Amino acid sequence: MGRIQFISIAVSLLFLGYVLGQIKKGRLREEYAFIWIVSTFALILFSFWRNGFEVLAQAFGVIAPPNLIFTAAIFAILVYLLHLSLSASKMHAQNKTLAQEIALLKEKLDKLNAK
Amino acid sequence: MDNPVKIAVVIPAFNEQQSIASVVAAVNSISTSQVTIIPVVVNDCSKDNTKKIIEGINCVPLSLPINLGIGGAVQTGIKYAFDNGFDYAIQIDGDGQHPPERIPDLMRELRKNNWDVVIGSRFINNEGFQSTFMRRTGIRYFQFLLKLITGERVTDPTSGMRMMNRRAMELLYEYYPDEYPEPEALIIYNRNGLKFGEVPVHMVERQGGVSSIQGFGTIYYMFKVTIAIIFTYLRK
Numbered sequence: 001m002g003r004i005q006f007i008s009i010a011v012s013l014l015f016l017g018y019v020l021g022q023i024k025k026g027r028l029r030e031e032y033a034f035i036w037i038v039s040t041f042a043l044i045l046f047s048f049w050r051n052g053f054e055v056l057a058q059a060f061g062v063i064a065p066p067n068l069i070f071t072a073a074i075f076a077i078l079v080y081l082l083h084l085s086l087s088a089s090k091m092h093a094q095n096k097t098l099a100q101e102i103a104l105l106k107e108k109l110d111k112l113n114a115k
Numbered sequence: 116m117d118n119p120v121k122i123a124v125v126i127p128a129f130n131e132q133q134s135i136a137s138v139v140a141a142v143n144s145i146s147t148s149q150v151t152i153i154p155v156v157v158n159d160c161s162k163d164n165t166k167k168i169i170e171g172i173n174c175v176p177l178s179l180p181i182n183l184g185i186g187g188a189v190q191t192g193i194k195y196a197f198d199n200g201f202d203y204a205i206q207i208d209g210d211g212q213h214p215p216e217r218i219p220d221l222m223r224e225l226r227k228n229n230w231d232v233v234i235g236s237r238f239i240n241n242e243g244f245q246s247t248f249m250r251r252t253g254i255r256y257f258q259f260l261l262k263l264i265t266g267e268r269v270t271d272p273t274s275g276m277r278m279m280n281r282r283a284m285e286l287l288y289e290y291y292p293d294e295y296p297e298p299e300a301l302i303i304y305n306r307n308g309l310k311f312g313e314v315p316v317h318m319v320e321r322q323g324g325v326s327s328i329q330g331f332g333t334i335y336y337m338f339k340v341t342i343a344i345i346f347t348y349l350r351k
Contacts, residue, residue: 095181096183096187096293099179099180099181099183099187100179100183100187100190100191100194102179102180103157103177103178103179103180103191104177104191104194104195104198106177106178107175107176107177107195
């Protein structure tokens with residue numbers, strides 16, 4: 001086993017441990033945890049299976065295997081960013097409704113207290 | 116005898132400590148025995164003394180805990196008006212640009228023509244403060260875009276002085292744009308079969324505060340509103 005392989009396996013496992021720890025503490029919602037667990041397993045898989053990328057690259061007809069990694073990784077990141085934009089938009093709308101409810105309730109409460 | 120007609124005058128206020136009290140006083144002065152006109156001031160998390168001022172004067176003070184932007188503030192006032200059984204809600208600016216004494220005329224025109232929404236326009240008689248050349252160019256662009264999409268001609272699509280009946284309030288309760296909502300709201304009315312028209316209004320230059328549309332903001336404004344208009348049209 002080469003030195004780089006040892007390092008990448010160790011880092012991937014540490015990363016997996018960290019992600020699982022965050023889920024356990026309730027800091028990371030399961031829907032987000034899913035994608036992190038899947039990508040960490042992919043990292044671990046390719047750390048062990050060194051020829052994996054060459055096999056995949058050949059299957060997709062990509063000449064230089066690193067290009068496959070970049071293309072796939074960038075695409076996955078874009079999809080995930082879109083997902084985050086969508087959840088930010090949703091939270092923005094929910095936040096607005098809550099703020100409006102608070103303002104309306106506060107006015108009602110002040111009126112009741114004044115009586 | 117009918118109960119008096121109730122009109123909520125929704126005044127969004129963001130750092131308007133200089134002008135808000137006089138705008139509220141002007142609104143209160145036009146209330147009569149047949150038409151009850153109540154100012155509803157929505158303080159959009161102002162950093163100045165707006166909150167203190169509106170809590171000490173004769174109005175309904177609504178204070179948002181976070182800054183929502185003009186659209187979110189106006190929508191808060193519309194929700195208040197709808198929940199509290201007001202017959203009409205009218206939005207006027209907190210900086211004193213819109214003449215409150217025209218509110219009864221707007222209501223008469225709305226009823227006479229069976230409109231759901233009436234818009235106070237600066238450009239029917241071209242009276243009063245006419246804005247700058249750049250702004251009028253932008254306004255002409257929105258006129259063109261609205262005409263293209265809805266087939267309706269609106270002379271002042273960016274006017275913030277609008278009165279609506281309960282049907283329109285109920286619609287905007289569900290959705291109202293956060294930023295620069297005026298042109299987009301026209302598409303929302305159009306897509307939902309609401310009738311609207313315009314009445315000439317003499318506006319003055321703002322008495323205090325700073326416009327939200329300046330410099331690079333202009334480009335963002337044009338872009339954002341164009342996108343919003345097109346997608347609102349496609350939504351339903």
